[in-house]
Amino acid sequence: MSIEELCTHLTELHSKSLLSDNDTFLFDCDGVLWNFPQIFTGAIELLNYLTAEGKRLFFVTNNSTKTQDDYAKRFNDIGYNAKPEQIICTAWLTAQYLKSIKFAGKCYVVGMQSMKHELEREGITICGGIGADPLPPDANAVNTNKLEFDKDFLGAGSILSSIATASCRSPTILGKPHAPMFDAIRLAYPDVDPKRTVMIGDRVETDIAFGNRQGATTLLVFSGATSEKDLDTLKQQVEKHAIERDLLPNFCVKDVGQFLRFLESTRKSLP
Template identity: 80%
Template structure:
């Protein structure tokens, strides 16, 4: 069944009943409210209308490249006043999950600065993985002796990472091969929504 076939066109009666019967609304963001920087027609107006009607709104996204604060700023920029606590993003959720299991160790994070920010905000220690870690450009092999591996890694987090590299994948796989290392994957999108001919790879956790 196509996405279009799954959609229901709301009549006035449908819309009224939806409003009357619910006090909380959850929205996905990318591909639902916008394909950034393009904002879908009526999206901001709808959010403002629902808020004026006293509804509670939450934004649930598996995008791991932004923090709650980043998202709130984005909403404010496009004309909807969002509070950070309305944003359920995977960087924040990862930190909340580790907190909920009383995690005390170090994390190797394949991910962007956002993931580091949310984890560090909750007091977790990062031991690498953020930013570039390439093989030297003229290399034809990885010299194992020169690899800088951390001794104590207790968790590997796989999030969207623009700077993914052979060395980073090697380190993540090596740490995960040790006993009792926790693995958290933030989402399983094979690719990101894109309007044109370009296929943007997703999060490397695709099934």
């Protein structure tokens, strides 16, 4: 696909094709479905609409502050019947990764209680307080995401950089845009076809790059981290070969509510 064909503004016709040509929809959460506690207009209605159409939904988030169960409860509280296995969050993914490599040591958590809970649920022992357990030189370094900053506080990427520099270790990064999140879905659901999957997100460097690298169709919403002006600037940079083109989405739309309205209009126009 040429650069000119990317970043296409979504229409009713495009929405109809996305619905008919895809079986699986992946959603980022923060900036896409909500800016909690604000739930974006049409977000829950869209999830219920796609589910009623027989689509398989997963929620892929780099936010490690909640467990699978926490997220499932939040969805159920706001009107969508989500199951924990639909939630691919980095706290859960970290525990699954350590389990897959048969990690038998202790784990020092730089993170929230949710991470501790998911690790302990898999039988992984958590270290004590700061300075209580000196780490051996061969300790694994696993990071949930590489986001360097957020609106209110330093992100995991900033903390990761200092630890990686001090320890002279290269971390294993599990979150978007890296492959482990999609690998976890494919492991549990081998029939998920990337070519029949849509990734919906608000960050080009995580959500959109993740979807593009996995071979999915990508839809950027302007309700979160990336504005339409930002996208225009990125497109110019790609044209100058200053950044990689996998940051550009196939489609873009104002928000998930607009996507829902297009889908509903398409349904009404059917004979």
